[in-house]
Amino acid sequence: MILTSENILLVGSILLFISIIVGKTSYKFGVPTLILFLAIGMLAGSDGIGGISFDNPKTAQLIGVVALNFILFSGGLDTNFKSIKPILREGLVLSTIGVLLTAVSLGTFVYYVTDLTIYESMLLGSIVSSTDAAAVFSILRSKSLALKKNLRPTLELESGSNDPMAYVLTIAFLTLVINQDMSLASIVPMFFQQMILGAGAGFGFGIASKFIINRIRLDFEGLYPVLVIALMFITFSATDFVGGNGFLAIYICALYLGNQDLIHKKTILKMYDGLAWLMQIVLFLTLGLLVFPSEIVPYIGIGLLISLFLIIVARPLAVFISLMFFKMKLRRRFYISWVGLRGAVPIVFATYPLLAGIEKADMMFNIVFFISVTSILIQGTTLSIVAKWLKVGLPEKAKKISEIDQLILDLPKSSMQEFEILPDYFAVNKRIVDVNFPASAFIVMIKRDKQYIRPGGSTVIKAHDVLMVLADTPKDYIKVQESLEIPHYSLI
Numbered sequence: 001m002i003l004t005s006e007n008i009l010l011v012g013s014i015l016l017f018i019s020i021i022v023g024k025t026s027y028k029f030g031v032p033t034l035i036l037f038l039a040i041g042m043l044a045g046s047d048g049i050g051g052i053s054f055d056n057p058k059t060a061q062l063i064g065v066v067a068l069n070f071i072l073f074s075g076g077l078d079t080n081f082k083s084i085k086p087i088l089r090e091g092l093v094l095s096t097i098g099v100l101l102t103a104v105s106l107g108t109f110v111y112y113v114t115d116l117t118i119y120e121s122m123l124l125g126s127i128v129s130s131t132d133a134a135a136v137f138s139i140l141r142s143k144s145l146a147l148k149k150n151l152r153p154t155l156e157l158e159s160g161s162n163d164p165m166a167y168v169l170t171i172a173f174l175t176l177v178i179n180q181d182m183s184l185a186s187i188v189p190m191f192f193q194q195m196i197l198g199a200g201a202g203f204g205f206g207i208a209s210k211f212i213i214n215r216i217r218l219d220f221e222g223l224y225p226v227l228v229i230a231l232m233f234i235t236f237s238a239t240d241f242v243g244g245n246g247f248l249a250i251y252i253c254a255l256y257l258g259n260q261d262l263i264h265k266k267t268i269l270k271m272y273d274g275l276a277w278l279m280q281i282v283l284f285l286t287l288g289l290l291v292f293p294s295e296i297v298p299y300i301g302i303g304l305l306i307s308l309f310l311i312i313v314a315r316p317l318a319v320f321i322s323l324m325f326f327k328m329k330l331r332r333r334f335y336i337s338w339v340g341l342r343g344a345v346p347i348v349f350a351t352y353p354l355l356a357g358i359e360k361a362d363m364m365f366n367i368v369f370f371i372s373v374t375s376i377l378i379q380g381t382t383l384s385i386v387a388k389w390l391k392v393g394l395p396e397k398a399k400k401i402s403e404i405d406q407l408i409l410d411l412p413k414s415s416m417q418e419f420e421i422l423p424d425y426f427a428v429n430k431r432i433v434d435v436n437f438p439a440s441a442f443i444v445m446i447k448r449d450k451q452y453i454r455p456g457g458s459t460v461i462k463a464h465d466v467l468m469v470l471a472d473t474p475k476d477y478i479k480v481q482e483s484l485e486i487p488h489y490s491l492i
Helices: 008-029 033-044 057-077 081-113 118-127 133-142 151-161 163-178 184-215 223-241 246-258 265-290 293-322 330-338 344-349 351-356 361-378 380-390 403-409 474-485
Strands: 415-420 442-448 451-453 466-471
Touching: 008 033, 008 265, 033 265, 033 361, 057 133, 057 151, 057 223, 057 246, 057 265, 057 344, 057 351, 081 118, 081 151, 081 163, 081 293, 118 163, 118 344, 118 361, 133 151, 151 163, 151 246, 151 330, 163 184, 163 246, 163 344, 163 351, 184 223, 184 246, 223 246, 223 265, 265 344, 293 330, 293 361, 330 380, 344 351, 344 361, 351 361, 361 380, 415 474, 466 474
Parallel strands: none
Antiparallel strands: 415 466, 442 451, 442 466
8 A cells, every 4th residue: 555645644543543452451461552553563564464655764754853852842841850850960971971882882792793884883883872762751651660769760861861862973973984084083073062052952942932931821721732832843943953952952941841830831741741642653653664574584683682782781881880980779770771771763863874875774774673672572571570670669559659740630639728818929910820839739729809710820819819729738838828928030
């Protein structure tokens, strides 16, 4: 079957429906849903029963980049800065030095076991050097795996922030493969340009985005998530246009926004959670369609050898060296080493050599695809088992709910108090989003004269309003009182 403008919606919706239904029951058998999405795409492809002809790396790359925008942005929005602050240094070292060490060690191994040149080997190592955000987020969260001592924030921060480093290395070594006369030192300025501009642009766009979201007055609540999508793509494309790393920029922008007071924040979070899942499914289906299983068979042997070296040697080596100056128990280091999941991101990055037309691009693509599949199958299916074996998991009754989860689930608090807004309070004539209201408390209703108003982020507080607030502890109510009386200062 040839995909056309007439049948693409029908075929796409059927594949999406099948993926959701099959994914619903997948964990009963211990199979990660991401593998099933890939498998469905492969079965629907030219070599499968669907017979759908799709051999367009350029389109697949475009879909991959768009999907990664949503996945990384959603991961940033959903990350509580308080939870990652204690492990910020460890996470950043893993997402930079750890990625570099993985790429170099694996590239060196590939050079000695294949006929690839040293730069081609380093390119292959770079493509699979980062852990996959989509795989880590979806598997950890769908399994509701609770881990000790900030392990989960460490893993999620690493996976959410290490794709930019892998992307820079991939582009750098691809440049060296194409231009054989260039030296290794010549790509160093590009590396620093990408990372510095990406980080600066991400923070700058985050501040600007908060200002725009909270200051613009849209008539419909449903337009705010659309506004955030526009800001996300502007952040990525503008950063990329000036030579910065767009993936790093959108993650930092989302991380900043996710920890700020925003109008209709709950609506935005819910929408991005759904869109991230949609993009994961679309991404894996597309990459499954792009792959020809018959072409992978000749590379199973070498692919398995490289994959095992990555899992058993390269990833642990990178983790242990990166974390050697941090205090951390040995079994936690081993677990971080094991959660080195590769997924769709390496496959997306493997399309860059294909589009560049280098001689052995097809070989690289098939090996990378095999590495991603084996990583999810071997590591993804054993996360809970290894956590129990290494004693780094929490008992079921000890699992905690994050602040972001609590916001989304609207969990009730244990007590309620009323606060009357006096005329000299700071909060008078301020919107709720402009008041430094504590995240541990919720305004459930506002009594104004004889009317009851359901509050939102854009609701303006008036003098003599009575706020009905839910919270857990006396300290929460002290913070509420202070936020209503005392001015606060922010970056915008």
